[in-house]
Amino acid sequence: MNFATVIGHDAVKQRLMNAARDKRVSHTLLFLGPEGSGNLPMALAFAQYMICENPGEKDSCGTCPACIKMAKMVHPDVTYSYPVASKEKITKPRSVDFVAQWRQAVLANPYLSYNDWMEALDLDNKQGLISVDESTDIISRLNLKAVEAPYRIIIIWLPEKLHTSAANKLLKILEEPPLDALFFLVAENYEQIMPTILSRTQLVKVGRVSDEDMFRILHEKHNLDKIAARRMVHRADGNYNEAMVLIENQEVDNDLNNRFLVWMRHCLKLNAKEISEMAGEFSSESRESQKNFLKHSLEIARECLLINYADRSLIRLEGQDLDSIQRFAPFVNLNNAEEFIHELNDAAFHIERNANSKMVFTDLSFRLYRLLQVK
Ligand SMILES: [Zn+2]
Numbered sequence: 145m146n147f148a149t150v151i152g153h154d155a156v157k158q159r160l161m162n163a164a165r166d167k168r169v170s171h172t173l174l175f176l177g178p179e180g181s182g183n184l185p186m187a188l189a190f191a192q193y194m195i196c197e198n199p200g201e202k203d204s205c206g207t208c209p210a211c212i213k214m215a216k217m218v219h220p221d222v223t224y225s226y227p228v229a230s231k232e233k234i235t236k237p238r239s240v241d242f243v244a245q246w247r248q249a250v251l252a253n254p255y256l257s258y259n260d261w262m263e264a265l266d267l268d269n270k271q272g273l274i275s276v277d278e279s280t281d282i283i284s285r286l287n288l289k290a291v292e293a294p295y296r297i298i299i300i301w302l303p304e305k306l307h308t309s310a311a312n313k314l315l316k317i318l319e320e321p322p323l324d325a326l327f328f329l330v331a332e333n334y335e336q337i338m339p340t341i342l343s344r345t346q347l348v349k350v351g352r353v354s355d356e357d358m359f360r361i362l363h364e365k366h367n368l369d370k371i372a373a374r375r376m377v378h379r380a381d382g383n384y385n386e387a388m389v390l391i392e393n394q395e396v397d398n399d400l401n402n403r404f405l406v407w408m409r410h411c412l413k414l415n416a417k418e419i420s421e422m423a424g425e426f427s428s429e430s431r432e433s434q435k436n437f438l439k440h441s442l443e444i445a446r447e448c449l450l451i452n453y454a455d456r457s458l459i460r461l462e463g464q465d466l467d468s469i470q471r472f473a474p475f476v477n478l479n480n481a482e483e484f485i486h487e488l489n490d491a492a493f494h495i496e497r498n499a500n501s502k503m504v505f506t507d508l509s510f511r512l513y514r515l516l517q518v519k
Contacts, residue, residue: 145188145215145254147203151384152357153182153350160190160348164199170346172318172327174303177350179332180383185254186350187299187328188214191222194326195293210293217247221293223285227258227272227305228265236277255385258302258332274306279313286322296325303329304336311338318344352382366391367433369425372399400440401465407441408472411512419509427502434501438492444469445484448476480518487511 147157163169173190177183189204192214196204204211213219226246228237239246242265249256249264256264262272282298290296300306306314318327318341329345331337353361355377361384362373368391380387410418426434450459451466451473461469476484491508495501 145185146192146206146211147189150182150185150189151361152353153186156186156348156350157189160186161193161199161201161203164190164193169194169326171321171325172329172345173348174337174342174345175328175330175348175350176334177332178352178383179257180255180380180385180387181350181352182255182384183332183350184250184256184301184330186348187330188217188250188254191297191299191326191328194295194297195219195221217251219293220291221295222297222299224299224301225274225278225282226261226301227274228278229267229270229272231265231267231270237275238278238281239274240281253385253388255388257385258305260385272305274300274303274310276307276309276313279306279310282314283317286317286325290324294324296322297328298325299328299330301330303331303341304333306338306341308338311341315340315344353384354382358382358384358387362387362391367430367436369399369403369429371402375399400437401444401469403437404441404444405468405472407509408475408512408516411509412475412516414510414513419506423502423505423509426505427500431495431498431501434495435492438488438495442485442488442492445476445481445488448473449481452477475516477519480515484512484515487515 147161150157160169173187175183175187177186192211193199193204195210195214197208197210198205204214206215210219214222217224224243224246225239226242228239228242230237234241245264249261253260258272262270265272282300285298286296288296303311321327327345329337329341334342358377358380359373362368362376363370366373366387368376376387376390379390407422409415410422426437429437447459447461447469451461451470459466487508491504494504
C-alpha cells in the first residue's frame with residue numbers, strides 16, 4: 145500500500161517522508177486515529193516507504209521487489225501482530241496462526257474496524273486479545289536478522305488489546321529495540337493503552353478523514369453524485385469504513401430517489417437546459433454508476449405501479465421515501481408503464497455497449513417526456 149492510496153492526511157504523509165529521508169524516524173511510532181481514519185493504511189504506507197528501494201519525494205516507487213511484496217503483505221521483514229482468540233485446535237493463539245485471514249481482510253479493506261476483524265475470524269463472540277504468547281513471538285522475531293530490507297518492521301494493530309502481561313513483556317524491547325527494528329503501533333483509543341507503553345512511543349496523529357477528502361473520494365471513486373456524496377460525508381463523520389458500509393448496504397438509495405424525482409420533474413416540463421445539465425453530470429460518472437441509476441429508476445417505476453394498482457403490502461418503499469414517490473406515482477400508469485420500463489431498459493442496454501451516455505440520457509429524457517403525458 146503506498147501513500148497515494150491513503151485518503152487525505154497530506155501533511156502527516158509529508159512529515160513521515162521527511163523524517164525517513166533525514167533518517168530521524170523514532171523506533172517506536174504510535175499511529176493514533178479513530179476508526180476509519182486510515183491509521184492502519186498510513187502505517188502500511190510508511191512501512192512500504194521505509195523499505196522501498198527507490199523511495200521518491202512523494203511516495204514509495206511501487207515497482208521495486210520490496211514494494212511489490214508489501215502490496216501483497218508478504219515482505220519477510222514486515223510482520224504483524226493483532227488481536228486474536230482461541231479457535232478449534234488453536235488453544236494458544238498467536239497472530240501468525242491467522243495470518244492468511246489477516247492478509248485477506250486487510251488487503252480487502254485496510255480501513256477495517258476491530259469488529260470487522262472479529263467477524264472475519266468467526267470466533268463466536270469471543271474477544272480478541274494480543275496475548276503474552278504473541279509477545280514471546282515478537283521477541284523471537286527480533287532474534288532473526290533482517291532478510292531483505294534495511295529494517296525489520298513490526299506493526300502492532302490495536303495495542304489497546306495487549307494483555308497486561310503481554311504489554312509488560314514488551315516494555316524492555318520497546319525501550320531498547322535492536323538498531324534495525326521499528327515498531328509501528330496502530331491505535332484508536334489513547335486512554336486504553338497502558339501508560340508504560342505510551343511513554344515509549346512517538347505520536348503520529350492521524351485524525352478523522354476531512355470532509356473535503358471524504359467528499360472527493362465518495363464522488364470520484366464511489367461515483368456518488370454531489371448531493372449524495374455531501375450527505376454521506378455528514379453521516380460517515382470522518383470514518384471511511386462507515387461510509388463504505390453505508391454504500392454497500394445501498395443506503396444511498398434515498399438520494400437516488402431524489403435524483404430520479406428531480407429528473408422526472410424536468411422531463412415532465414421538458415426543461416431542456418436542466419435535462420442537458422443532468423445528462424452532462426450523468427455522462428461524467430462511471431458506466432457502472434450510470435447503469436445503477438437506470439436500474440434504480442426501473443425499480444421506482446415498478447414501485448409506482450404497485451402504489452397505483454397493487455396491494456399495499458407489496459410496496460417496498462416506506463416513510464419519507466414512500467411519501468415523495470407517491471406524489472409522482474400517478475404519472476406511471478397502465479397506459480404507459482410498459483413503454484416506460486422498456487425505454488429505461490433500452491437505455492441501460494446502450495450504456496452497457498458504450499454508447500454516448502450524454503446522448504442516451506438526453507434522448508431517453510425526451511422519450512419519457514412524451515410518455516409522461518399519457519394519462
Ligand atoms: Zn519501491
